Amino acid sequence: MKNTIAERIADFIKNFPPFDQLSKEDVYTISKEVNITYLEKDKNVYLANDAPHDRFYMIHKGAIALKQNINSKLETVDRFDEGDIFGLRPLFANENYTTDAVTEEESILYGIPLSIFKPLISQSREVVDFLIQSFASNTENPFSKEMYGSLYDDDLDAVTHEKELFELQPVRYTKKVITAKKDTKIKHIGQLMRQHRIRSIIIEDANIPIGIITDEDLRNKVITGEHTIEDSADHIMSSPVLCYPKGVSISQAQLTMMKHNISHLCITSDGTPNSKIIGVISQQDITVMRGSSPTVLMKAIKRSKSTKELKHIRKRIMVLLEGFVEQNIPLTQTSKIIFELNDATVKRIIERCILKMGEQPPVSFAWMSLGSQGRKEQLLHTDQDNAIVFENVEAEELEPVRDYFLLLAKKVNKRLNNIGFDFCPADIMAKNPKWCLSLDEWKLQFDHWTSNTGDDEILLSSIFFDFDITYGDAALTNQLSEHIFKITKNNHSFLFKLGASALRSASPLGFFRQFLVEQDGAYKDFFDIKKRAIMPIVDAGRLFALSNQIKNINNTAERFEKMAELYPEDEEFYLSCSYTSKALLKFRTKHGLLHNDDGRFIELAALTKEEKMKLKRCFKTIAKVQELIKLKFNLNNFM
Missing domain, CATH: 1.20.120 (Four Helix Bundle (Hemerythrin (Met), subunit A))
Structure with missing residues (x-):
C-alpha cells in the first residue's frame, strides 16, 4: 500500500539540494521516516546549548532565524526559508547547538532522521560537499578535514569525476605490463616487444622495477653495434626507473617525460621504484587521449605567426577553461594554467610587434599586466588593463623613447583587442601616455597617489598596485614594487x-x-x-x-x-x-x-x-x- 504522505514529502524535497542528488528510491526511503512539525511564529525549534536532536530540518513552509548571543545581545546570524536545511550540527559532531532556531512566521518543518539519512549519503561526494558548505555558513572553514571525516573516509576524496578532463585527469596506464629479468638476452627482449607489439619492457626483480628497455635503446645501443643481441638486458637498460603512483595526472607525467627526455614511466603501488609494478605509461598513451592539452596550446602560442592564429588559440583556451569548470577542477590549478596561457599570449603579441617595429627597444622596459590579470584572476574575456615602465633616460631622450613605446603599445593593444581582450573603457592601457612612463615617473606617480589621496587616486591605486610583469626587464618592476612598499609602510593616512x-x-x-x-x-x-x-x-x-x-x-x-x-x-x-x-x-x-x-x-x-x-x-x-x-x-x- 502506498504511503501518500511520504510521496508528497518526496515530491517536495527532491527539488532541493542535497536531495536532488539522490536516487528516487533513496529520497522515498528518507521521506517515509520524516517527522512533520507545525510551529507558530516566534516558537523555538531548538536553543543554544540544547542537546543535539536525532534529525536535521528542511523548511516546507515559513521562515527560520538563527540567533546567537553576541556581546550580551541576541542577534540574528542567519535566516532560512522554503527549501532550506538547517540544524546540521548533529550530522557532524555530537555537540550541543550553538544558536537558537526560531520561527519568524508560521512554519512547517520536515525533520530528516540522521539514522536513515547518513548511511544513504556517505558515498556521494556531491551531497557531502553541499552539507559541509551548508553547515559552514556559521563556521569559518568550509572544508575542514574534521567535517569530511565525519561523513566519509579520506579515500573517497580521490574518486575522479565521470567525465575526465585532459591534463588534470589521471593517466590511463597500461595494466598488462610485459617484464623480463636483468639476465634475459637482448634478442629475447626484442622478440617479446615484437610479439606483444609494445615499445618497452620493464626489467624487474621480484616484481620490483630495476630498469626499462625501450625500442630507442635497441636502436641506439644494439643496432649501432655497441652491444650484441647475445648480451644481457642489464647492459642496455635505463636505471633507475622513473616511477609514479596510479592517479598521476597527464600534465605531471608529460612534464616529467619532457624534463628527463624519456618516453615511458612506470606505475608502482606507492610511486617509488621500491614497490610492486602495476602499470606503465608511454608518450603514445598520452598522445592518443582525447582533449586539449595546455602544453600543446602553449607550444602553439609560441609558434604562432599571426594574430589570427592567436585568436583561434584563444578560443581553444576558453574551451579548456570550460572543461575545467565543468569537471570542478580546483580553481587554484585552473587559474594558474589559464594565467600562464593568457600571459604567454600577450608575450607572443609583444614579441611579434617588436619585430614589426623594425628596430629593438631603445632602452630596457617591462610590460605590466594590471588588475585581475596582474592578480592571476583573469579567466574570462575582460577588458585590458596594462602599462609600460621603461628605464630612466636623460631629459632630452625622454619623449623620443616614450614615442617608441607608445607606438609599440598601440600595436599590442590593438592585437589584444582583436583576439578578445576588449579595450579598457577608462583607457588604462599602455598606449595611453599617462601609463607609459619611465621608472622615476612611475615612482613620482605612486608618491602622488599615496600622499594626495582622493577618490580618483584610490581607484587608480587599486588598479595599479596589483601589477605583474608579462614581458621585459623584471628589475624595473621589482624596483617599482619595492618603492610601493616603502611609501606605504606606516602610511596610516593612505591605508x-x-x-x-x-x-x-x-x-x-x-x-x-x-x-x-x-x-x-x-x-x-x-x-x-x-x-x-x-x-x-x-x-x-x-x-x-x-x-x-x-x-x-x-x-x-x-x-x-x-x-x-x-x-x-x-x-x-x-x-x-x-x-x-x-x-x-x-x-x-x-x-x-x-x-x-x-x-x-x-x-x-x-x-x-x-x-x-x-x-x-x-x-x-x-x-x-x-x-x-x-x-x-x-x-x-x-x-
Missing part, C-alpha cells in the same frame, strides 16, 4: 583611506537575506557580483597585503593564505576569506561561460537554491572582513 574605500560596497545582502540588485539601467534586477562581492574581498586582500608588507604576492586567495600564516590565531578566518575569493571567481567564471559574457551581472531567477546558499555564505565572510577592516583601521564610524 585609512584605502580601508574606507574597501568599505564602500556594503554587504551584498539586504533585508531578510535578499540579494541587493541593480535598481535601474540595462541590468535592472540583476546582481553585480563584481562590484558587490568580488571587489570587496579583493580590496580587503590588497589592504592587508600593503599594511603587513606582504611582498611578491598579488593573488587575492594567496594574500589571505599568507595572512593565515602571519596570524595563526586567526588562521580559520583568513582561510575562509581565501576560499571566498576563489568561490566568487569560480561562480563568475561559470556564469560568464554559460552566457558568453564576462559573468559580471547575474540573473537571480536563474540561480539554483544551492548557488544562492553558496553565495550567501561568501557574503557573510565579506561582512566579517569588513568588520575587521573597521576595527583595524579605526573606521567604525565610516558606515
